[in-house]
Amino acid sequence: MRHRRRQRRSNSRIVKGNGPLLTANEKFHFASALRRSMLRTMFSLNPSCAYPHLRGSAAICRWLAVAFLLAFAVMARGSTPNLDDLSNDTLGRWLSVMPENGVILDIDEARRMQAMGAFQAATSTVPKFGIGAPPLWVHLQVNNTARITTERRLQLEVSWLDRIDVYHLHGHELLERWRAGDREPNLQHPLPGLGYVFDLLLPPGVNDLYLRIETLDPLLVPLRLLDELSAETLQRQYDYGYGLFYGFLLALIAYNAMLCVGLRERGYLDYVLYLGSFLLLHVAYSGHGYSSLWPQHSLAQQYVFPLLMLAFGCSGLRFASGFLELRLHAPNTHRIIHALMALAIFGITLATAAGRQQHAVLVAFLFVLAFSLAKVWIGVSTVQHGRDAGWYFLSAAVAAMAGVATTALAVWHGLPYSAPAFHAAGWGIVIEGILFALALAYRMRQYQQARQQAEALARIDPLTGLLNRRAFIEQAMPLWNNARRNDRPLAVLMTDIDHFKEVNDTYGHAVGDEVLTAISRLLADACRGSDVAARWGGEEN
Known part of the structure; x- marks a missing residue:
C-alpha cells in the first residue's frame, strides 16, 4: 500500500x-x-x-x-538546473514545450498537461515552429539554491510575437504574471534590439516559469535568463552594434542621395530606395519600430514585415535592372524579374486586403529568398555577357544573398537559430553596400574616361593626328597674349600643299590621305615641346 x-x-x-x-x-x-x-x-x-x-x-x-x-x-x-549554473546562452536544452491543439488553455490546465507528460523536451537551443504555428506553451524550471530571493531577467529575443503570457510560480503559488506582445497597444512592448524583457524575483527553491506564445509570424523561442551584469553587458553590445550598423547605412544613403541630386541619375535613386527599405525593415524586426516609431499602431505592426520585405525585394530588383541596363542588354531577364515583382505585389496585396497575415508573411519570405537567388543569377548572366560591372554586382549579390538567406532560414526553417545568423542579413547588406560603392565608383571612372576620350577626339583631327582648328585656337591664344603682354617674339608658320586636289583626282583619296599623314608626321617630329602643330583646314582655306 x-x-x-x-x-x-x-x-x-x-x-x-x-x-x-x-x-x-x-x-x-x-x-x-x-x-x-x-x-x-x-x-x-x-x-x-x-x-x-x-x-x-x-x-x-x-x-x-x-x-x-x-x-x-x-x-x-538533478535535471532541474541550478540558477547559478545557467550560462548566458539560450535555454533550449532546459525547456519543455507543448503546442495547443485547437483549445485555448489557461495556466492551471497547462500545469495539468505538464503533469500528465504532454510537454516534450526541446530538441534545439532555440526551438522553432515556423509560420502560422499554433500557440505554444513553454516550461522552464530552475532551482534557486541561494537562501535569499535572487533577481534575474527573462529575455525573449523576438520582437514580432503577437501575444506572450508569462507565469511565475513557486510551488503552487502564482507569484506574478506578465502580458506582452504587439497585438494590442496596451500590452508590454519589446525593448529595442532585446525583445521582450521580464524582471523576475526568484525565491529560494524550485521556480516554475510558464510562457504561452502566440503569433502568425515565425514562431521561435530564443530565451535567456540573465543576471544584472550579463544583461547590461548584452544590452551594451547590442547598442554599439546597432549604432554602428545604422550609422553606416545612413551614411551610405546620404552619400548616394547627394550623388543622385548632383548627377541626376536614376540608379542612385534606386539604390537609396533599396537601402532605405532595408533600413526600415531592420528597424521593424529588431523592435526599434514598434517600441519607438509606431508604438500605438498594433495593426500596422502586424503587416509591416511583409510590406517592407516586399519593398526591399522590389527596390533591389529595380536597382539591379537599372544598374546593369537589363532592358538593353538582357530584355528577357528584364521581363522575368518584372514578372516576379508583379507576382509578389499581387500575392502580398491580396493577402493583406483579405486580412491573411500568415499568408502575407509566407509570400514575403518566399519572395525575399527568390529575390536573393535572382540577384545572383542576374550577376552570373551579366558576367557571362562580358560586362565588367557584372563582377562587382555578382560579388555584392552573393554577399547579400548569403546574409539575407541565412537570416530568413534561421528565423523560419532550414538553419539553426543564433544571434550571428539573426543579424547576418544586416551585415550582408553592409558588405553589399561597400561593393556597390566600389561598383558605382568604377562606373564613374568609366564615365570620366569616356568623357575625356570624347573631348580628346573632339580636339584632334582624326586623319593626321594633329590638333584641329578649334584646339589650335584654344592653345595658341594664351601664347599669343603672353607674347604681346611681355613684348616677346612669336612665330607662326603655315604650310600649304599646292595642287593637293590634283593628287586626289589622279591617285585617289587613299593616296591623298597617305600624303597628308606623312607630311603631318614630319611637322610633328620637327616641333619642339613648346610648339603647337595643327591642321588648319583644306585647300579651299
Missing part, C-alpha cells in the same frame, strides 16, 4: 532533461527493472552470493544496488 501511494504521488511530477520527458511512474518502473537486472547480473558474476551461507556477501551486493539506484535518482532529480 505504501508503495502504491508513493507511486501515485510520483505520477504528478515530470523529470526534465536533454532527452524525452519521463514521468515519475516511468522512472519508477525503469529503476525497478534496472535494479532487478543489476542484481541478477551481480549474483551471476559473484557465485558466492548465490549460496545461503554467504549472506553477508549477498547483503553487500544488495547495498551496492541500492546505492546505485539512489545515485540514479539523484541524477534524475
Whole structure:
C-alpha cells in the first residue's frame, strides 16, 4: 500500500532533461527493472552470493544496488538546473514545450498537461515552429539554491510575437504574471534590439516559469535568463552594434542621395530606395519600430514585415535592372524579374486586403529568398555577357544573398537559430553596400574616361593626328597674349600643299590621305615641346 501511494504521488511530477520527458511512474518502473537486472547480473558474476551461507556477501551486493539506484535518482532529480549554473546562452536544452491543439488553455490546465507528460523536451537551443504555428506553451524550471530571493531577467529575443503570457510560480503559488506582445497597444512592448524583457524575483527553491506564445509570424523561442551584469553587458553590445550598423547605412544613403541630386541619375535613386527599405525593415524586426516609431499602431505592426520585405525585394530588383541596363542588354531577364515583382505585389496585396497575415508573411519570405537567388543569377548572366560591372554586382549579390538567406532560414526553417545568423542579413547588406560603392565608383571612372576620350577626339583631327582648328585656337591664344603682354617674339608658320586636289583626282583619296599623314608626321617630329602643330583646314582655306 505504501508503495502504491508513493507511486501515485510520483505520477504528478515530470523529470526534465536533454532527452524525452519521463514521468515519475516511468522512472519508477525503469529503476525497478534496472535494479532487478543489476542484481541478477551481480549474483551471476559473484557465485558466492548465490549460496545461503554467504549472506553477508549477498547483503553487500544488495547495498551496492541500492546505492546505485539512489545515485540514479539523484541524477534524475538533478535535471532541474541550478540558477547559478545557467550560462548566458539560450535555454533550449532546459525547456519543455507543448503546442495547443485547437483549445485555448489557461495556466492551471497547462500545469495539468505538464503533469500528465504532454510537454516534450526541446530538441534545439532555440526551438522553432515556423509560420502560422499554433500557440505554444513553454516550461522552464530552475532551482534557486541561494537562501535569499535572487533577481534575474527573462529575455525573449523576438520582437514580432503577437501575444506572450508569462507565469511565475513557486510551488503552487502564482507569484506574478506578465502580458506582452504587439497585438494590442496596451500590452508590454519589446525593448529595442532585446525583445521582450521580464524582471523576475526568484525565491529560494524550485521556480516554475510558464510562457504561452502566440503569433502568425515565425514562431521561435530564443530565451535567456540573465543576471544584472550579463544583461547590461548584452544590452551594451547590442547598442554599439546597432549604432554602428545604422550609422553606416545612413551614411551610405546620404552619400548616394547627394550623388543622385548632383548627377541626376536614376540608379542612385534606386539604390537609396533599396537601402532605405532595408533600413526600415531592420528597424521593424529588431523592435526599434514598434517600441519607438509606431508604438500605438498594433495593426500596422502586424503587416509591416511583409510590406517592407516586399519593398526591399522590389527596390533591389529595380536597382539591379537599372544598374546593369537589363532592358538593353538582357530584355528577357528584364521581363522575368518584372514578372516576379508583379507576382509578389499581387500575392502580398491580396493577402493583406483579405486580412491573411500568415499568408502575407509566407509570400514575403518566399519572395525575399527568390529575390536573393535572382540577384545572383542576374550577376552570373551579366558576367557571362562580358560586362565588367557584372563582377562587382555578382560579388555584392552573393554577399547579400548569403546574409539575407541565412537570416530568413534561421528565423523560419532550414538553419539553426543564433544571434550571428539573426543579424547576418544586416551585415550582408553592409558588405553589399561597400561593393556597390566600389561598383558605382568604377562606373564613374568609366564615365570620366569616356568623357575625356570624347573631348580628346573632339580636339584632334582624326586623319593626321594633329590638333584641329578649334584646339589650335584654344592653345595658341594664351601664347599669343603672353607674347604681346611681355613684348616677346612669336612665330607662326603655315604650310600649304599646292595642287593637293590634283593628287586626289589622279591617285585617289587613299593616296591623298597617305600624303597628308606623312607630311603631318614630319611637322610633328620637327616641333619642339613648346610648339603647337595643327591642321588648319583644306585647300579651299
